[in-house]
Amino acid sequence: DSWAQAVDEQEAAAESVNHGGRFDDKAAQSLLNKLIRNNLVNNTNQVEVLQRDPNSPLYSVKSFEELRLKPQLLQGVYGLGFNRPSKIQETALPMMLAEPPQNLIAQSQSGTGKTAAFVLAMLSHVDPNKRYPQCLCVSPTYELALQTGKVIELMGKHYPEVRLVYLLFLIVIGTPGTMLDWCGKFKFIDPKKIMVFVLDEADVMIATQGHQDQSIRIQRMLPKNCQMLLFSATFEETVWNFAQRIVPEPNIIKLKREEETLDTIKQYYVLCNSREEKFQALCNIYGAITIAQAMIFCHTRKTAGWLAGELSREGHQVALLSGEMQVEQRAAVIDRFRDGKEKVLVTTNVCARGIDVEQVSVVINFDLPVDKDGNPDNETYLHRIGRTGRFGKRGLAINMVDSKMSMNILNRIQEHFSKSAVTTHARTHTHNL
Ligand code: ADP
Numbered sequence: 554d555s556w557a558q559a560v561d562e563q564e565a566a567a568e569s570v571n572h573g574g575r576f577d578d579k580a581a582q583s584l585l586n587k588l589i590r591n592n593l594v595n596n597t598n599q600v601e602v603l604q605r606d607p608n609s610p611l612y613s614v615k616s617f618e619e620l621r622l623k624p625q626l627l628q629g630v631y632g633l634g635f636n637r638p639s640k641i642q643e644t645a646l647p648m649m650l651a652e653p654p655q656n657l658i659a660q661s662q663s664g665t666g667k668t669a670a671f672v673l674a675m676l677s678h679v680d681p682n683k684r685y686p687q688c689l690c691v692s693p694t695y696e697l698a699l700q701t702g703k704v705i706e707l708m709g710k711h712y713p714e715v716r717l718v719y720l721l722f723l724i725v726i727g728t729p730g731t732m733l734d735w736c737g738k739f740k741f742i743d744p745k746k747i748m749v750f751v752l753d754e755a756d757v758m759i760a761t762q763g764h765q766d767q768s769i770r771i772q773r774m775l776p777k778n779c780q781m782l783l784f785s786a787t788f789e790e791t792v793w794n795f796a797q798r799i800v801p802e803p804n805i806i807k808l809k810r811e812e813e814t815l816d817t818i819k820q821y822y823v824l825c826n827s828r829e830e831k832f833q834a835l836c837n838i839y840g841a842i843t844i845a846q847a848m849i850f851c852h853t854r855k856t857a858g859w860l861a862g863e864l865s866r867e868g869h870q871v872a873l874l875s876g877e878m879q880v881e882q883r884a885a886v887i888d889r890f891r892d893g894k895e896k897v898l899v900t901t902n903v904c905a906r907g908i909d910v911e912q913v914s915v916v917i918n919f920d921l922p923v924d925k926d927g928n929p930d931n932e933t934y935l936h937r938i939g940r941t942g943r944f945g946k947r948g949l950a951i952n953m954v955d956s957k958m959s960m961n962i963l964n965r966i967q968e969h970f971s972k973s974a975v976t977t978h979a980r981t982h983t984h985n986l
Pocket residue numbers: 590591592593594633634635636637638639642661662663664665666667668669670
């Protein structure tokens with residue numbers, strides 16, 4: 554059994570360090586987010602703005618009309634069902650559409666409206682009478698570039714001059730390597746004529762070997778007065794350093810992530826002696842948890858697969874989100890779950906990272922979250938069961954404890970959140986169920 558444990562640990566480690574290049578891959582995660590996202594992430598946080606010229610007035614708009622967009626584009630915006638600018642768009646759009654053009658570095662989490670914002674900026678700036686590429690947008694992968702292309706098509710739906718004839722000429726999206734070839738080696742694009750340069754997903758970009766240098770080389774070919782725009786979901790030091798090399802004299806916009814809180818979550822634990830007992834305990838409470846939608850987290854895909862199989866054998870309808878699935882398959886599973894076609898989703902930590910399924914009100918930690926050294930992973934605990942203040946919906950978390958070791962881990966998690974209650978607004982009270 555200890556051997557089995559060791560294999561399990563190895564597998565979990567392999568899964569989290571991304572041997573296959575799929576699970577922990579930032580680009581794959583970002584693509585998954587785009588595939589499953591069909592509306593804005595709510596965010597009530599203040600937008601932080603650092604202006605290049607602090608003396609110039611700061612415009613922010615509450616409606617798309619105020620932006621004086623071309624009528625075709627306004628139609629495109631409304632056609633997509635956008636009623637008003639998102640939080641980040643309120644300040645980013647006036648800056649991007651200003652005359653003369655202003656450079657911008659913007660950071661906000663996935664789903665807050667960044668893509669829609671820069672697509673609108675590119676479409677506003679292209680002149681359909683000029684028949685050469687005027688905007689470049691670099692994306693970390695082909696699949697991500699394709700997603701941006703789809704947004705341009707939708708947004709430009711009522712702008713046939715751009716859409717039908719010239720779209721591929723006027724706005725070019727691609728990965729840094731391809732773009733570099735097109736500008737340099739093949740000369741498909743004259744970089745000196747580019748007016749808008751967008752670098753999307755900067756944090757994903759720098760995680761990929763070579764992309765950083767290639768992006769900088771493209772940037773150096775562009776004219777001095779080209780508008781430079783850079784977007785990122787996160788802003789670590791490395792991203793920030795890169796951003797400053799790409800975008801000279803930037804305006805900077807940041808939107809903090811909505812803080813997660815454990816305040817509205819009731820947290821319980823169940824004491825068991827083995828995996829089988831945990832499974833039995835789960836079956837006992839199964840009726841109660843499926844009143845709402847539940848997510849069950851396991852440490853490895855092997856356990857997740859086993860658990861989903863056992864639950865199915867008991868006649869329960871469950872979905873399994875697993876590491877070996879392709880991004881599209883994963884998106885399909887999440888979609889079905891969100892549509893309520895399945896009540897219970899069994900998954901691993903790595904798979905579900907970054908996915909917020911808002912209607913889930915029961916979270917079961919079949920295995921407690923631990924890092925690769927076996928220490929409690931508090932951050933993951935918070936992400937699994939935390940809710941943003943805005944949604945503030947009540948929730949239920951059930952932790953399965955199967956050994957002294959896991960009880961110890963739970964105690965340490967509890968200690969962490971009660972100690973840091975002041976700074977994180979998160980507090981853990983666990984009760985024996
Ligand atoms: P990001 O690039 O930050 O991940 P997106 O631009 O892809 O965000 O927007 C996320 C989702 O919200 C998309 O489905 C998009 O169509 C939608 N969306 C974007 N802006 C608005 C808006 N102003 N009003 C309503 N929905 C919007």
